[in-house]
Amino acid sequence: MIFLKRQLPLAITFVMGIAFTFQYYIPHPVSEDAITNVSKWMQIISGFALFLGLASLFHVHAVKITRQVPGWGFSLALYVAMIGTIVIGFWSHGETKVDGGQTAFGWLYDYTMVPLQGTMFSILAFFIASAAYRAFRARSREASVLLVAAVVVMMGRVPLGQFLLPWTWDVTQWLLNVLNSAVRRAILIGVSMGAVALSLKIILGIERSYLGGGRDQ
Amino acid sequence: MIPAALLLLLFWGGTAVAAPPLLSPPEGFRVLDTPNDAGKSLSLVWKASPSDSKNRLVQVWAAESPQAAFNKVAEFPSNTRYVKPGDFPWWAQPAGKGDHYVKLSSSQAFPIENGKRYTVKLLMREGGREAWSDVAGGTAAPNYFNTAQINNLVFVLAFTGVLLGSIAAARRNPHVPLRRIAGLDAVEEAIGRSTEMGRPILYLTGAGDMSEVPTIAATVILGEVAKKVAHYDTTLKVPHRDPIVMAVCQEIVKEAYVEAGRPDAYKDESNFFITGDQFSYTAAVDGIMLREKPAANFFMGSYFAESLLLTETGASTGAIQIAGTDSDHQLPFFVTTCDYTLIGEELYAASAYLSREPVLVGTLRGQDFGKAFIMGVLVLGTALATVGVVADVDGVNYVLDLFKDFK
Numbered sequence: 001m002i003f004l005k006r007q008l009p010l011a012i013t014f015v016m017g018i019a020f021t022f023q024y025y026i027p028h029p030v031s032e033d034a035i036t037n038v039s040k041w042m043q044i045i046s047g048f049a050l051f052l053g054l055a056s057l058f059h060v061h062a063v064k065i066t067r068q069v070p071g072w073g074f075s076l077a078l079y080v081a082m083i084g085t086i087v088i089g090f091w092s093h094g095e096t097k098v099d100g101g102q103t104a105f106g107w108l109y110d111y112t113m114v115p116l117q118g119t120m121f122s123i124l125a126f127f128i129a130s131a132a133y134r135a136f137r138a139r140s141r142e143a144s145v146l147l148v149a150a151v152v153v154m155m156g157r158v159p160l161g162q163f164l165l166p167w168t169w170d171v172t173q174w175l176l177n178v179l180n181s182a183v184r185r186a187i188l189i190g191v192s193m194g195a196v197a198l199s200l201k202i203i204l205g206i207e208r209s210y211l212g213g214g215r216d217q
Numbered sequence: 218m219i220p221a222a223l224l225l226l227l228f229w230g231g232t233a234v235a236a237p238p239l240l241s242p243p244e245g246f247r248v249l250d251t252p253n254d255a256g257k258s259l260s261l262v263w264k265a266s267p268s269d270s271k272n273r274l275v276q277v278w279a280a281e282s283p284q285a286a287f288n289k290v291a292e293f294p295s296n297t298r299y300v301k302p303g304d305f306p307w308w309a310q311p312a313g314k315g316d317h318y319v320k321l322s323s324s325q326a327f328p329i330e331n332g333k334r335y336t337v338k339l340l341m342r343e344g345g346r347e348a349w350s351d352v353a354g355g356t357a358a359p360n361y362f363n364t365a366q367i368n369n370l371v372f373v374l375a376f377t378g379v380l381l382g383s384i385a386a387a388r389r390n391p392h393v394p395l396r397r398i399a400g401l402d403a404v405e406e407a408i409g410r411s412t413e414m415g416r417p418i419l420y421l422t423g424a425g426d427m428s429e430v431p432t433i434a435a436t437v438i439l440g441e442v443a444k445k446v447a448h449y450d451t452t453l454k455v456p457h458r459d460p461i462v463m464a465v466c467q468e469i470v471k472e473a474y475v476e477a478g479r480p481d482a483y484k485d486e487s488n489f490f491i492t493g494d495q496f497s498y499t500a501a502v503d504g505i506m507l508r509e510k511p512a513a514n515f516f517m518g519s520y521f522a523e524s525l526l527l528t529e530t531g532a533s534t535g536a537i538q539i540a541g542t543d544s545d546h547q548l549p550f551f552v553t554t555c556d557y558t559l560i561g562e563e564l565y566a567a568s569a570y571l572s573r574e575p576v577l578v579g580t581l582r583g584q585d586f587g588k589a590f591i592m593g594v595l596v597l598g599t600a601l602a603t604v605g606v607v608a609d610v611d612g613v614n615y616v617l618d619l620f621k622d623f624k
Contacts, residue, residue: 021373025366027255028359042428046461053460053490060489071508120496124522127529134532135553184545187561191543193587194565195430196373197580200380202433206576207568209440210433212468 005212010205017203057082149175240348241266243275243317243339248355252311253366256331256359257323262312263339263350269295276340277319279327283336283354290327291319295341302611306618309365314611323357331357365623380583387579395578400539400557401570407513407537408445416512417452418442419505421527422466423518423542424495426459431543434564435517436465438541441571442515443473447482455488456505458498463490499523503530516540516555517564520547528554541567594620 020038023031061075088104096106136147155161156172201207245264252260261277273295278287300318305311312318321337323329335357339350387393411418420439425432439455446453453470457463467488474483491501503526506514514531516524516538524540524547531538532554540551541559551558559567562584569577598620605613 025363025370026361027253027363028361029255032255046426049460049464051460052464053457053493056460056463056488056490057492060486063486074504116500117494117496120500120526121522124526127525131525131529131550131553187545187548189591190562190588191545191565193584193591194562195543196376197380197584197587198430198434198565200377201577201580204381206384206580207437209437209568210465210469212440212465212472 006208009211010208014203014205017199021203240273240341240343240346241268242348243341243350245316246339246350246353248335248337248353249311250355250358251320252309253360253363256357257329259321259329259335259337259355259357260311261317261319261321261337261339263317265299265315265317266295270343271296273341273343275317276342277321277337278340279321279335279337281333281335283334283352285336287336287338288327290321290324293319302614303618303621306365306368306621306623307615308367308618309623329357331359333357368619369622376583376587379586380580383583383586384576384579387575387582391575391578393575393578393582395570395573395581398559398563398566398570400541400559400563401567403537403539403557404442404571405445407515407539408442408449408451410537411512412449412451414512417454417509418446418513418515419502419511419531419536420453420455420515421502421517422455422457422462423516423520424458424523425462425519427461427465429519431517431519431564432459432462434567435541436462436469437568438515438517438564438571439466440469440473441568443470444477447474447477447479450479450482453487454505454509454511456491456498456502457488458491458493458495460490463488495521495523496526499526502527506530506534506536510534511536514538516542516551517559517567518542519544520551525550525554531555 016038020035023035057078061078063069064072064075065079085105085108088108092098092103092105094105095103096109097103102110132150135143136150137143152168153172153175155165156168156170162169198207202210243263244266245262247262249260249262250256251258271294274292275295275298276289277291279290280287298317298319300310300312300314300316302314304318321327321329329335333356334354336352336354338352341348341350408418420442422435422439423432427433427436443453455463455466455470457466467485470487471480471483471485474480491498505511506527507530511531511534514528514536516528517540520527520542521544524542524544528538528540528551538555539557539559540555541564542548542551543561543564545561548558548560552560566581566584569581598617601613601616604610605617
């Protein structure tokens with residue numbers, strides 16, 4: 001059991017990790033085919049894993065409905081929406097358009113999913129305003145610097161700001177191209193080193209908590 | 218008669234003086250297999266000429282065999298397609314600096330097969346004049362190793378050696394000092410606060426799947442958080458966007474409860490799948506935040522546009538919020554709306570920081586050596602590039618090429 005739960009996954013991780021590290025340096029078509037095949041396998045596994053997700057979703061909401069926990073009506077709405085979409089999807093043979101005409105499935109997607117997604121995305125504008133209000137309150141020296149920089153960048157990025165204060169364009173470019181880029185690159189260098197180190201720890205079996213359980217088992 | 222002869226001689230001679238010089242054919246024309254590729258392409262190389270100009274055109278004519286008819290496959294001005302510094306590293310350069318270099322890839326018009334010999338010649342044209350190069354032949358073949366990336370491989374191997382050395386040193390001397398990371402120190406506080414308030418803890422693993430490093434880091438941190446949650450006997454909720462991540466997290470959380478000595482408190486439902494759709498998932502998690510009002514929200518992993526929608530909703534419920542991401546484009550939103558933010562590499566250091574295991578802490582020291590090396594290279598590279606430009610010295614490129622990522 002310990003072999004299946006621990007040693008075999010670690011061995012597979014090690015072999016595949018080393019193989020696909022070296023794959024990066026091998027331009028031969030055999031190497032390209034290998035990565036393509038692995039990508040296909042990952043897609044197949046993801047497809048099967050979706051059933052796991054669906055089972056979890058149905059289970060969690062079935063429990064809420066049967067126990068009538070507060071808000072169980074939302075779970076019922078989810079069941080109705082999901083089963084309705086599946087039935088309409090089968091009825092439309094999974095097609096959103098047939099002979100240039102929209103199917104029921106396509107209508108459902110275009111007139112429910114798309115507006116709902118658009119609504120969620122549009123809320124972002126209001127959240128940016130409220131988050132900016134909190135961030136720009138000059139309560140400390142750092143927040144004051146942020147406030148001044150943000151005002152200059154905003155003025156430099158909108159036509160009215162450039163018209164009123166033409167110098168803000170140059171200052172904005174300098175802030176974005178010099179200060180901002182330098183900090184972003186510094187973060188990216190740290191991220192890259194961290195990602196390489198974590199990958200090596202996983203390939204070499206030093207970090208194994210993602211398998212579940214402690215590291216020294 | 219004599220004046221007429223003189224006149225004829227004069228005209229004859231005048232014509233000879235006005236005749237344009239003959240075009241010189243391209244020199245040193247070679248066809249070779251394109252180095253460091255998957256095959257099905259040929260590289261054409263020839264010497265640059267002082268008379269190259271935009272009016273002088275070069276046509277590439279290729280044939281499938283020496284006996285077959287030649288077809289025109291490319292045409293361009295003769296003052297283009299030079300080998301420029303930075304195109305190839307000095308140790309894998311198919312042509313000299315300043316030479317012409319053209320890569321002839323397989324196309325519908327002229328398919329190139331591996332192992333088959335093709336013949337190519339160049340035609341130089343300017344005005345009405347033409348000059349053909351010698352015919353050269355070459356065979357395309359796939360390569361087993363990209364020699365242009367040998368510097369990259371050497372650095373990877375060296376960095377692996379440094380990491381392993383740091384781990385060995387940490388095993389001998391486990392007292393490696395760690396810089397304080399406020400966001401990770403606050404984990405215990407956040408869980409304690411949730412316990413006191415009798416509210417759940419919400420933990421998100423981000424938008425990525427298990428093939429992405431930040432997601433793996435998020436699942437590793439989840440293990441440490443789950444141990445503390447089990448210890449405090451608080452409710453943990455982990456909504457997922459990816460079923461595979463959910464399955465992995467179920468196993469991690471279960472084992473964390475076992476390690477904490479509370480296997481009875483583990484609930485399989487603490488990890489649950491919502492949807493793979495970005496905004497549907499965001500709406501569902503926002504709903505959980507508003508209905509169940511978790512006292513602590515953790516946002517670990519990679520995020521996109523949903524980051525602010527999640528954290529701003531969480532902030533409105535008064536939850537203590539700890540974020541950790543390597544998505545640099547979302548960092549401002551997390552910093553603005555969360556109480557603590559793990560920036561970039563701190564996400565990857567979290568596992569070592571929380572567990573304090575010498576082996577993992579040792580890797581952090583290895584990372585620091587790597588960063589010190591990169592900083593040194595940045596300073597050296599800046600100095601050499603400046604010297605190269607000011608003093609017009611090409612020699613610096615031999616050093617600079619060592620640190621470039623060639624594809």
